[in-house]
Amino acid sequence: MRWYKGNTHSHTVLCGHADSTPEAVAAWYHDHGYHFLILSEHNLFIDPDSVALPADKRADFILIPGEEVTGHQHIHTTSMNTRRFVPAHLPEGLTDENGDTIRETKRLILQSHVDSVRRAGGAPILNHPNWLSGIHAEDIRHVHRLHLFELYSGHPDVHNWGNELHASTEQKWDSLLSAGLLVYGVSSDDAHDFKKWSPEVTNPGRGWVMVRCDTLTPDAITHAMEHGDFYATNGVILSEVSREGMQYQVAIDTALTFRELDSPFVTGKKVSQGQPGFLIEFIGPGGQLLNKQETTRAAYELANAGAYVRCKLSYTRPNPDGGYEQFFAWTQPWFSDGRDTISDKDYLLE
Ligand SMILES: [Zn+2]
Ligand SMILES: [Zn+2]
DSSP, rough: EEEEEEEEOOGGGGGSSSOOOOHHHHHHHHHOSEEEEOOOBTOOOOOOGGSSTTTTTTTEEEOOOOOOOOOSOOOEEEEOOOOSOOOOOOOTOOOOOOGHHHHHHHHHHHHHHHHHHTTTTOOOEEEOTSTTTTHHHHHHTOOOOOEEEEEEEOOOTSSSTOOOSSHHHHHHHHHHHHHOOOOOEEEOBBBBOOOHHHHOOOSSSOOEEEEEEOOOSSSHHHHHHTTTOOEESSSSSSSEEETTTTTEEEEHHHHHHHHHHHHOOOOOOEEEEEEOEEEEEEEEEGGGGEEEEEESEEEEEGGOOOOOEEEEEEEEEEEESEEEEEEEEEEEEEEOOGGOOOOGGGSSSS
């Protein structure tokens, strides 16, 4: 088993509002040490076989086929590891903007995306739930066969930390987990801009996943992610995420974390007050903070846990503007209620 670094969400000139070719986008990720990438174009399937990879390509870099199923009401869903175009059908009888039925409509749009992706043999990832009108936990919780969502996106306009319309993505995650859902958190770039660099544009290198897997193939990486064998990050790198007996153990790789945070690409959460340094928090149902330690290695006794425990590991540094910037790794939840033991066939559409 080893860790593979990947981005599940990127765009190319083919969508009309990004600035680089599929080849250039793939080369950027290859040259910056990633192991896998999805060229997830809006309602357009880019066949990885049609994309020329760098002549000096490393053996440990792959494209995973996919698309961004781009539907009505700002609901976008990555179809991971699908080898054909996946259409974004609007469910029968529903119109676009429809007052009272809007919440129900959102649920049905998302379900139709999920089912279209499953029908094509892939894994759906709900993207940027806080973008524009987005989608709320109450809508997502009645959607079946969805096990991945974007907890963090590097896109500057998607309000990961919440706004007047939306709870933070992390609060939405805890709502879903508390309601009994099996949902894992993804971090991605949603990159569009590879030529102009600024916090205001959608550059690459801001959000990614680290997947634990024995082989680097589209099927193996997708299977590992759908079963929660990965963590999401915007800069903090881990040396350990494990369960030994009833202990949930985590550790931060400080050297690798500082190397990532030295990169000009990362963008943290800006806060006005903070405590510089590392922090490890264990979080349970309802988003309740179970344990908090200013350290780089910690364990949590699962016997004390409710239905789930997840861990958030962070690093806070002062910013030149007098405030602070925070970076995170989010591990996937450990469940005490066995909800993650559902068989693979439950991921398939009947
Ligand atoms: Zn999108
Ligand atoms: Zn996108």
